[in-house]
Amino acid sequence: VGKNLSQNQNSHAISFEKRFASTFLASALVVIIGVAVLYDITQAGQSFTTETRRRTQIENQPKKVSPLWVIDQTGKRKRLDEFFQSSEKLWIVDFVYTQCESICLALGSNYQQLQTQIKLRGLQDRIGLLSISFDPARDNPAALSNYAQRFKIDPKIWQVVTLADANKRGLLLDEFGIMVIPAPMGEFEHNAAFHMVNNSAALIKIIDYQSAERVLEHALNLQLP
Amino acid sequence: MKLFWLITCGIVAIGLSFHPARQLIERSMFWHMAIQMPLLLLTGWLLAQRYSGALKNGVIHRLNYEGLTGMLTASFILAYWMIPLTIDQAVISYTVDAFKIASFIFCGFILQNFFASSNRTVQLFFLGYSLAMLGGLGVYFITTDLRLCNAYSLQSQILTGKAICIISGIIGVVWLWKTTSIDAIKKSY
Numbered sequence: 001v002g003k004n005l006s007q008n009q010n011s012h013a014i015s016f017e018k019r020f021a022s023t024f025l026a027s028a029l030v031v032i033i034g035v036a037v038l039y040d041i042t043q044a045g046q047s048f049t050t051e052t053r054r055r056t057q058i059e060n061q062p063k064k065v066s067p068l069w070v071i072d073q074t075g076k077r078k079r080l081d082e083f084f085q086s087s088e089k090l091w092i093v094d095f096v097y098t099q100c101e102s103i104c105l106a107l108g109s110n111y112q113q114l115q116t117q118i119k120l121r122g123l124q125d126r127i128g129l130l131s132i133s134f135d136p137a138r139d140n141p142a143a144l145s146n147y148a149q150r151f152k153i154d155p156k157i158w159q160v161v162t163l164a165d166a167n168k169r170g171l172l173l174d175e176f177g178i179m180v181i182p183a184p185m186g187e188f189e190h191n192a193a194f195h196m197v198n199n200s201a202a203l204i205k206i207i208d209y210q211s212a213e214r215v216l217e218h219a220l221n222l223q224l225p
Numbered sequence: 226m227k228l229f230w231l232i233t234c235g236i237v238a239i240g241l242s243f244h245p246a247r248q249l250i251e252r253s254m255f256w257h258m259a260i261q262m263p264l265l266l267l268t269g270w271l272l273a274q275r276y277s278g279a280l281k282n283g284v285i286h287r288l289n290y291e292g293l294t295g296m297l298t299a300s301f302i303l304a305y306w307m308i309p310l311t312i313d314q315a316v317i318s319y320t321v322d323a324f325k326i327a328s329f330i331f332c333g334f335i336l337q338n339f340f341a342s343s344n345r346t347v348q349l350f351f352l353g354y355s356l357a358m359l360g361g362l363g364v365y366f367i368t369t370d371l372r373l374c375n376a377y378s379l380q381s382q383i384l385t386g387k388a389i390c391i392i393s394g395i396i397g398v399v400w401l402w403k404t405t406s407i408d409a410i411k412k413s414y
Contacts, residue, residue, distance in 0.1 A: 023290035027297050034301030041308060050313040050375045179313075179375035181252075191375050 051191055054177035055206045062202040068172055069164035070132065073144035077164055084201035089128040090223045092215065093195040095178050097135035097188060098147040106209065107192055108151050113212040115157050124157055127219050130197075133162040134173060134180060135188070176203065196222055231271040238264035242322050251316055254377040259388035262306065262329055269333020277338050292339035296351050299339065302332040303355060307362055309373040316376040345404050352400055356393045363389035 039045065047053040068080045084091055092114065094107050111129055118127055131147075133139040139147075139162040147153075148160055163169055173180060180190040194215055196205040207218055241250050241261045250257040289295050305311060306325065314321040340348060366386025372379050403409060 019287050019290045022287050023293055026288035026294040030294055030297045030301065034297070034304075038301070038304060038308075041305070041311065048308050048310060049371075049373050050310045053310050181376065181378065183378065189372075189378050191372070 050177075050179070051193075055193075058177075058203055058206055062198075062204040063175070065197060065201045065203060066171065066175055068168055070161035071141055071144075071164050072159060072161045073141050073148050075141040078161070080161075081201040084197050085199055087128070088199055089126060090199070090219050091128045091130050091197045092219060093130045093132060093176070093197055094192065094209075095134050095173075095176065095190065096131050096147075097133055098139050098143045099135070099186065101187065110209050110212065110215075111158060112151055114215060115154060117212045117216055118157050119154070121216070123216070123220075126223060127216065129158040131158070131160045132172070133160070134169060134178065134190070136163040136166040136169060177206075194218075198222070227271065227275065231268065231275065234264055234271060235268040238268050239326055242326060251376070252381075254312070254374060254381040254385040255388055257312065257316070257377075258385050259392065263392060265326060265329035266333035266336070269330035269335075270337040271333075272330065273334040273337035273341075277334075277341065289338075289342075291347055292343035293347070295335040295339045296343070296347065299332045299335045300351070300355060302328050304358075307358070313374050313376050316374075348400070348404070352397065356397050359393040360390055363387065363393065 042048055043053065043056055047056050065081045065084060067082070069077055070080055070083075071077055094111065096107060111131065114129055118124060118129075133144065141162075144160045144162060148155075148158075151158075153160065163172060172178075176195055178190055180188050183189045193206050193208055195203055196207070196219060197203050205218065205222060207215065209215075238261055240246050241256065241264075250261055306329070311321070311325075315325045316322075339351070363386045366373070366382050366389065368386075370379070373382060377385075
């Protein structure tokens with residue numbers, strides 16, 4: 001046993017410097033890999049949340065809107081991508097469900113202010129507003145029509161639509177990066193923002209809801225050729 | 226008895242990723258971050274208590290003087306899972322979730338080895354910054370109006386923040402208790 005022990009101590013003493021050097025190298029490798037992984041997942045420290053990540057991605061690489069069928073408050077069917085391409089307008093898109101009592105109300109009144117501003121500044125031909133319902137089960141054309149009345153929607157500026165095929169809901173939400181989670185009392189909680197879609201039906205920018213003036217400023221900047 | 230706890234802990238921790246228990250971590254950030262993740266770490270820790278002989282000799286031992294390499298690896302794993310978007314990904318994708326389970330168990334394994342083989346100064350350094358980071362994250366969760374994970378409500382984020390603060394406090398107190406106990410002090414002289 002004594003012999004064994006001294007051998008052990010011996011090998012320990014000899015390997016100390018080697019251990020130190022190899023530990024240094026291994027640690028350096030761990031730091032390099034670790035920093036690289038964190039750098040990559042946060043897109044160079046720009047995005048720490050799913051929300052900022054999807055915004056950065058869209059800005060770097062605009063995303064074409066799929067040919068999804070929607071219905072407006074009058075019951076008319078339209079294909080979403082063709083709808084965006086059918087005018088020279090830049091569309092500001094938001095996602096709602098008409099039963100909503102929380103964040104969509106804020107979004108709704110925000111849209112009302114936008115509508116007023118667009119009218120005042122005569123931007124009807126340049127900027128449009130589109131609210132898409134992600135609750136096709138409850139939001140039929142009648143419900144949309146109620147919503148339109150409640151927010152005094154001017155159809156020349158602001159359109160409300162719901163999905164024609166409720167099964168396409170997942171596709172629509174994925175496409176725009178919306179995550180909807182059920183909340184108590186039949187409500188939903190979801191990430192809310194303004195999505196800018198141009199007349200090539202490409203989603204080009206996503207911004208937080210903010211004052212109407214600033215949203216219009218963003219939209220007009222995007223419209224410059 | 227240790228084997229019993231290891232198995233129980235492992236089954237509960239990993240089981241939370243499978244249906245029907247998965248609903249808990251899909252709906253509540255608290256179950257995900259304040260229950261599943263610590264249990265996964267604990268599973269790795271208990272596993273190491275039984276089988277850490279694997280790290281005591283050979284190459285790993287040479288590369289891990291004073292547990293430094295292990296400490297850095299564990300820090301990066303923990304930092305990775307403190308980024309809100311990785312939490313969302315683990316909820317959405319089973320692949321990421323499997324990676325989460327493996328990395329947390331691995332991290333717990335490394336940490337047990339680190340605490341068993343390093344001196345108090347290095348441990349204090351590690352705990353000093355990682356508990357401060359954890360506590361800071363908890364306070365941020367409680368105070369911010371931003372919903373950091375698209376998968377979870379603000380309410381469950383606040384609850385998680387409180388739990389994270391408590392957990393970081395408990396870890397700190399347990400470490401102090403262990404390192405300042407008579408046995409530990411006797412051992413170090």
